[in-house]
Amino acid sequence: MSDAVASGAAVSEGLSPFRLGLARVRGNRGAVIAFWVVVFYVFVAAFAPVLVRILNIDPYALDREAINDFGLPAGPMGGISWDHPFGVEPGTGRDILGRLMYGARISLLVGAIGTFLTTVVGVTLGIVAGLRRGFVDALISRLGDVTLAFPSLLLIIALANPMTQRLESWGVPAGNTARITYIMTVLTLFGWVYMARLVRGQVLSLREREFVEAARSFGAGTGHLVFRQLLPNLWPQIIVFVSLSLPGYVALEATLSFLGVGLLAPAASWGIMLGDSVRYYRAAPTYLFIPGVTLMVLVLAFNLLGDGLRDAFDPRSDRQQL
């Protein structure tokens, strides 16, 4: 009900649907908190090298003092102390907080670039299919069907090693650069379909609308149609889609690294830390919980933000208010 009032007031002020949506998101407390949590993670990731210096921690330094003769963190709670606020890694004595900060860089980088590439490819193919229709549309749609017939996670895992080696032989710097390149590529190859389908459907209906017809009757070219007429109307859906696929990619990177086919040590990926923690179940439970909760909070924040954006931008959600 409050939405109806808000939109009524907004229409009289002449707000665009985009601004209207943003105003609605601002009214959603969960989404606002989630937004600031995401901002916090991004800030920490961006300034990780500065922050570790201020906090006087080093994510790569091995601290022999912090672990005992058995290789386990010295002191209670996984070695939590003033020197190591979140404790230290068993076996190496590396600072967990510092590693988490650098891990945020990997997670956000993979999530952001993966989502960006998927979106660009998906939106492009979706617009092409929707605008050109006919043979091109059929081709893109069938390509989507074939893509979805693959067991994507299984294939991503199974191809990780041979594909990374192939990339290295093509001149991509060996090690984690090649691995990140691989992850981005497969995420895009398997992820574009959903985005393309969404955009194609939108374009098919938008192209019949009067304003597009009007633009066309004035002799507008394809470029004008795409960038001036179609894209502005697609943004809300694209934003919602992006914010809901980001958490999936962040979690996927962690999962791949956990299974040993993502990034490799000594990179500070959260997934690697969690995979490592399995060996210290009994002795250092904090080593499992701290990185796990760090990962979960980020994914949760992205999901809440995405939900908020969807509720605000998706016109279908209005109907459910009844």
Next chain:
Amino acid sequence: MLFFILRRSIFAVVLLLIVSAFTFVIFNALPADPAALTCGKNCRPEVIEANRERLGYDRPLIEQYGSYMKGIFTGRTYGEEGSSIHCPAPSLGYSYDRHECVTTLIASTLPVTASIALGAFVLWMGIGVGLGTLAALKRGKWQDRVATAFSVIGVSLPTFFLGLIFIMVFVIWTGILPFPRYVGLTENPFEWFMALLLPWFVLAIISAATYVRMTRNGILEVMNEEFVRLGIAKGLPRRRLIVTYVLRAALVPIVTIAGLDFAFLLGGALVTESIFNLPGLGKLTLAAVVNSDLPILVATTMVAAVFIVVANTVVDILYGYLDPRVRAK
């Protein structure tokens, strides 16, 4: 209708041919030398060459693919008389790493994966649809909030983290359950059940999260339909209205999506099987990744793809049966 089924089935077969060809080509063309992968690091060149000939890696890819597909229907014999290895139909290749026909290996893992998938499916549909219905009927009340919170948190929990928490809490801290060790259902039903309890719940909680939301929104949407208003207007009892009209209409799309998710799970619950050390299809794949065992990787990918395509086709046909508009398209 018959024509529709026929058309969908032909499409499925074409799809499978494309997927199998692509899978075969990519796995055999990517590694620098597939034959070198058939034996360890310190392998004598003669052995590599012998294996190359035996497994047919020396022939053109198209020919290799042809014999592979033929092998699925007729079985396949590797090598010359005397030292030959025969894999009966349906042959999905021979794993040099394990010294066994891939079909045998997959057949031994399928009951495990099927057990995991089936139990998880029952649980997640129960939890998901149950909680979703409750949330929709008690919209805005505390039950709705709890269900929504469950759904958001469940969606955000990475499978492996939930699995690790479960092991930590139920196995290591409280010791309520033993660490899962898979036992066949026919061997010892009780141990089978105990071993699968944790994996079922992990998968169920994570999948149910999406179903809670889908069910809730589906029911709320149906509640706005005219036929429901008519039901209210003519004074149908609320319980009867919800069970026979609303739920039936709301659950059709959910059940079809569930079919697809189930098929995806049958292709191997990679993460869950790895965490709980269950010898299923996913675990077989992961072991093959570590050992660069190409024949197994090709086969598990294809088997998983068959599950997906078959489920897709069945769901499409069912949908066409339920909704005439789909058939006409």
